Amino acid sequence: QVQLVESGGGLVQAGGSLRLSCAASGRTLSSYAMGWFRRAPGKEREFVSTISSTGARSYYADSVKGRFTTSRDNAKNMVYLQMSSLKPDDTAVYYCAVSRGGTSPNDRYYDYWGQGTQVTVSS
Numbered sequence: 001q002v003q004l005v006e007s008g009g010g011l012v013q014a015g016g017s018l019r020l021s022c023a024a025s026g027r028t029l030s031s032y033a034m035g036w037f038r039r040a041p042g043k044e045r046e047f048v049s050t051i052s053s054t055g056a057r058s059y060y061a062d063s064v065k066g067r068f069t070t071s072r073d074n075a076k077n078m079v080y081l082q083m084s085s086l087k088p089d090d091t092a093v094y095y096c097a098v099s100r101g102g103t104s105p106n107d108r109y110y111d112y113w114g115q116g117t118q119v120t121v122s123s
Helices: none
Strands: 003-007 010-013 018-025 034-039 045-051 058-060 068-073 078-083 092-099 110-113 117-122
Touching: 003 092, 003 110, 018 034, 018 092, 018 117, 034 068, 034 078, 045 068, 045 078, 045 092, 058 068, 078 092
Parallel strands: 010 117
Antiparallel strands: 003 018, 018 078, 034 045, 034 092, 045 058, 068 078, 092 110, 092 117
8 A cells, every 4th residue: 555645735826936855655656657747726636747667767747848847866755846937726635645657647547646735736
């Protein structure tokens, strides 16, 4: 059983930055791709980014490309999401998840999810 705990969310002004962290326990994540998703109020959960097991490859939703960067530290069993140039539309609960299907934007391939961390961007 894998447990994921996100942290680093908060309230930030538009144009600001935040760094989200995802700490894993119960399993070593070095063999798995990881993903970040978000759910805004009244909207469906959407893909944000994914990173390969080694960290060599990462992919982003068009809405965050060039502003967000995902990384990982397998030695620490951690995954990160650096968010810059934040916009009010980025307001959402952000989740990290473990993929059983490689780097995929489809949440059906993700088996384990954290509880989420709230990011609120004020205008």
